[in-house]
Amino acid sequence: MNANLRIDGKRLMTHLDSLALIGQTTEGACCRLALTEEDRIGRDLVVGWMRDLGLEISIDPIGNIFGLRKGTENIAPVMTGSHIDTVRTGGRYDGNYGVLGGLEVIRTLNETGTPTRRPIVVGVFTNEEGARFHPDMLGSLVYVGGMSLEQAYASESIDGKGLREELQHIGYLGQAPMPAYTPHAFVELHIEQGPILDIEGIEIGAVSDLQGISWQEVTITGQSNHAGTTPMYLRHDAGYCAAAIGHFLRQIARDMGGSQVATMGAVTLSPNLINVIAARATVTVDLRNTDETLLKAAEQRFADFLLQLAQDEGVEITTRRLARFEPVQFDQNVATLIADTAEKLGHTVLPMTSGAGHDAQMLARICPSAMIFVPSVKGISHNAAEHTEPAHLEAGTNVLLHTLLELTK
Amino acid sequence: MNANLRIDGKRLMTHLDSLALIGQTTEGACCRLALTEEDRIGRDLVVGWMRDLGLEISIDPIGNIFGLRKGTENIAPVMTGSHIDTVRTGGRYDGNYGVLGGLEVIRTLNETGTPTRRPIVVGVFTNEEGARFHPDMLGSLVYVGGMSLEQAYASESIDGKGLREELQHIGYLGQAPMPAYTPHAFVELHIEQGPILDIEGIEIGAVSDLQGISWQEVTITGQSNHAGTTPMYLRHDAGYCAAAIGHFLRQIARDMGGSQVATMGAVTLSPNLINVIAARATVTVDLRNTDETLLKAAEQRFADFLLQLAQDEGVEITTRRLARFEPVQFDQNVATLIADTAEKLGHTVLPMTSGAGHDAQMLARICPSAMIFVPSVKGISHNAAEHTEPAHLEAGTNVLLHTLLELTK
Numbered sequence: 001m002n003a004n005l006r007i008d009g010k011r012l013m014t015h016l017d018s019l020a021l022i023g024q025t026t027e028g029a030c031c032r033l034a035l036t037e038e039d040r041i042g043r044d045l046v047v048g049w050m051r052d053l054g055l056e057i058s059i060d061p062i063g064n065i066f067g068l069r070k071g072t073e074n075i076a077p078v079m080t081g082s083h084i085d086t087v088r089t090g091g092r093y094d095g096n097y098g099v100l101g102g103l104e105v106i107r108t109l110n111e112t113g114t115p116t117r118r119p120i121v122v123g124v125f126t127n128e129e130g131a132r133f134h135p136d137m138l139g140s141l142v143y144v145g146g147m148s149l150e151q152a153y154a155s156e157s158i159d160g161k162g163l164r165e166e167l168q169h170i171g172y173l174g175q176a177p178m179p180a181y182t183p184h185a186f187v188e189l190h191i192e193q194g195p196i197l198d199i200e201g202i203e204i205g206a207v208s209d210l211q212g213i214s215w216q217e218v219t220i221t222g223q224s225n226h227a228g229t230t231p232m233y234l235r236h237d238a239g240y241c242a243a244a245i246g247h248f249l250r251q252i253a254r255d256m257g258g259s260q261v262a263t264m265g266a267v268t269l270s271p272n273l274i275n276v277i278a279a280r281a282t283v284t285v286d287l288r289n290t291d292e293t294l295l296k297a298a299e300q301r302f303a304d305f306l307l308q309l310a311q312d313e314g315v316e317i318t319t320r321r322l323a324r325f326e327p328v329q330f331d332q333n334v335a336t337l338i339a340d341t342a343e344k345l346g347h348t349v350l351p352m353t354s355g356a357g358h359d360a361q362m363l364a365r366i367c368p369s370a371m372i373f374v375p376s377v378k379g380i381s382h383n384a385a386e387h388t389e390p391a392h393l394e395a396g397t398n399v400l401l402h403t404l405l406e407l408t409k
Numbered sequence: 410m411n412a413n414l415r416i417d418g419k420r421l422m423t424h425l426d427s428l429a430l431i432g433q434t435t436e437g438a439c440c441r442l443a444l445t446e447e448d449r450i451g452r453d454l455v456v457g458w459m460r461d462l463g464l465e466i467s468i469d470p471i472g473n474i475f476g477l478r479k480g481t482e483n484i485a486p487v488m489t490g491s492h493i494d495t496v497r498t499g500g501r502y503d504g505n506y507g508v509l510g511g512l513e514v515i516r517t518l519n520e521t522g523t524p525t526r527r528p529i530v531v532g533v534f535t536n537e538e539g540a541r542f543h544p545d546m547l548g549s550l551v552y553v554g555g556m557s558l559e560q561a562y563a564s565e566s567i568d569g570k571g572l573r574e575e576l577q578h579i580g581y582l583g584q585a586p587m588p589a590y591t592p593h594a595f596v597e598l599h600i601e602q603g604p605i606l607d608i609e610g611i612e613i614g615a616v617s618d619l620q621g622i623s624w625q626e627v628t629i630t631g632q633s634n635h636a637g638t639t640p641m642y643l644r645h646d647a648g649y650c651a652a653a654i655g656h657f658l659r660q661i662a663r664d665m666g667g668s669q670v671a672t673m674g675a676v677t678l679s680p681n682l683i684n685v686i687a688a689r690a691t692v693t694v695d696l697r698n699t700d701e702t703l704l705k706a707a708e709q710r711f712a713d714f715l716l717q718l719a720q721d722e723g724v725e726i727t728t729r730r731l732a733r734f735e736p737v738q739f740d741q742n743v744a745t746l747i748a749d750t751a752e753k754l755g756h757t758v759l760p761m762t763s764g765a766g767h768d769a770q771m772l773a774r775i776c777p778s779a780m781i782f783v784p785s786v787k788g789i790s791h792n793a794a795e796h797t798e799p800a801h802l803e804a805g806t807n808v809l810l811h812t813l814l815e816l817t818k
Binding site: 192193194195196199211213215217225226227228229230231232234237239240242243244245246247249250253254261262263264265266267268269272273274275276277278284286288322354355356379380381 | 601602603604605608620622624626634635636637638639640641643646648649651652653654655656658659662663670671672673674675676677678681682683684685686687693695697731763764765788789790
């Protein structure tokens with residue numbers, strides 16, 4: 001009987017549209033930076049919806065919000081959820097979809113009077129984007145004990161405000177124990193934010209792991225000189241070194257294959273003039289792999305290359321680590337359950353890796369976790385043009401519904 | 410007897426120091442942009458010195474200044490000279506040395522009552538730097554008939570003023586015929602503005618040719634995407650293309666060897682963020698060679714590379730030509746005379762190529778021409794730190810003196 005349950009796609013869209021109006025920019029993006037007035041209004045709206053659904057609401061000292069729907073037994077709940085803070089030019093689905101998809105599941109269960117053995121909790125985690133406070137995924141990180149409250153409170157916003165003060169200011173400095181719940185399992189519903197499902201024409205991604213991330217900034221100090229009068233053998237060209245780095249990164253990705261990606265996203269030359277050999281260059285390096293051993297190998301290969309380059313070109317090269325996260329293995333049983341559920345519902349499925357960070361990677365530290373992805377048109381995200389077809393949003397939420405029904409058994 | 414003639418190094422330095430005070434910046438650079446009030450004061454000072462030396466002064470309709478010392482016969486003169494306009498952060502020797510070195514030669518001849526068969530002319534050419542009006546080397550270009558006066562007058566300054574109006578405004582819109590003189594030969598004395606003489610420890614460069622210059626701006630339009638979630642095979646990465654270009658330019662220079670140099674001096678990526686594949690990149694390409702056939706070959710090889718790159722990466726690549734000058738062959742007899750003269754005076758000499766543009770390349774169109782270089786410490790120019798040892802400035806001027814004495818025979 002439960003196998004025929006379906007969520008209401010139109011109703012889901014109505015809720016997504018309502019939340020998208022809060023912090024809407026003239027370009028049609030959403031700007032609800034964490035713990036701002038816009039975030040408060042968004043939180044109040046979501047908490048209101050939770051109340052309408054009869055959920056038991058709790059807020060913890062890092063501002064995470066939880067709405068619990070009781071089970072027939074008072075045991076460890078199954079949790080879903082995501083975040084509703086955005087970057088400055090956020091889309092309407094990133095994060096919001098996971099929270100409102102979870103509430104739509106609850107709404108469907110309530111309307112049809114469907115009980116579950118385990119409770120279901122919908123979580124809203126604080127400052128996932130990291131656009132106002134560092135680090136990103138802060139709320140879920142603190143939730144699972146990866147950072148102390150004291151450390152988190154010491155985080156200062158880009159506009160110079162303290163995190164605890166801002167929580168208090170918007171009325172979300174809660175007192176729930178932390179973690180409020182140790183879930184039986186966690187499933188996060190999210191848009192892919194990448195192009196794979198869209199390009200492959202597949203409806204559902206069953207996410208079984210998450211890439212490790214290695215970010216560094218490389219600074220090359222060479223010597224400025226005239227581009228016409230300085231023979232090649234006398235050059236210490238920081239601009240050439242920047243180019244050699246970008247070229248080598250592609251070679252690393254090509255040689256290693258698999259999930260290895262490598263990007264030089266930012267380059268700054270000085271003095272940056274057509275007829276002057278650059279004295280200084282700064283480039284950013286983004287390396288990702290799903291396997292920690294391989295990611296370390298990529299980093300080592302890059303470090304060896306820099307040593308050789310500095311020697312060959314007679315320049316000084318320094319590096320500064322900007323971020324480093326190990327890859328995360330999600331729970332294979334939960335990922336397989338997601339894939340099987342999607343197939344049973346008649347959807348095409350791709351087992352896949354997440355290239356971006358998500359709250360689920362933190363929850364994976366305390367309970368079996370995995371993610372459901374739906375296609376992002378052209379892979380565009382963090383942009384007003386972020387889009388997912390309503391039919392895909394509906395499909396993903398139905399997969400969430402039946403995955404949760406199975407996990408709460 | 411004439412073989413023992415020597416210029417007065419201290420007197421030369423005094424004149425260089427006086428001119429350097431005009432337009433001096435707080436950082437110690439010279440800022441005498443062409444046809445500004447500072448340029449006028451500099452011109453007035455130089456014209457005053459010419460008058461003191463009894464020279465016959467003429468000013469032509471493009472503002473070039475000439476001071477003629479009569480010969481024993483009224484025949485085609487030998488000309489020397491350079492420019493006194495500077496870039497915004499100019500040094501004290503670039504250009505000025507060639508003009509004041511020429512006047513020091515005249516001063517030496519006058520003091521010792523040394524007659525010459527041919528007249529000697531010291532020229533001061535308008536807007537050599539091109540820092541205020543386009544193109545650079547404007548005065549000498551118009552002088553030799555490479556551009557009409559009408560075209561030159563249509564040039565607008567970076568501050569929106571007309572060239573003819575500015576000439577009139579500072580009192581240098583002259584009426585001399587153009588060219589005022591068709592020289593028997595032209596010799597320009599200049600600092601190297603490159604590191605070769607300084608690094609090799611050689612006193613005098615005998616410049617027998619000048620590199621051809623090919624400047625272009627390359628714009629790559631790819632597609633912005635997430636650096637984590639976009640697999641390598643789906644990328645259209647403008648940042649990678651910029652790197653591949655910089656890397657390939659070095660390969661062109663390596664493969665071709667000889668005088669070929671290649672530089673990517675400027676790079677701009679957009680959006681220029683660590684975790685975003687660049688949608689757009691603009692890079693500058695500076696190719697130089699002393700041989701036009703080889704320079705064309707380098708350009709062709711680069712164009713072929715861009716075609717292949719655009720296809721491989723799935724990006725659009727457009728190029729815009731910013732400048733193109735063919736290489737200039739100076740007169741081998743004059744260049745050899747310079748080298749021989751320097752050796753006779755006991756100096757070390759290197760036959761060499763100029764990597765920068767100079768007025769002499771324009772004069773070479775109408776008469777046998779060549780250049781004398783002296784070392785620039787560390788090759789630094791267009792900078793307050795531009796420096797040449799006084800002994801080298803003196804040596805170069807003595808080489809000019811005896812080269813002119815030979816040419817005026």
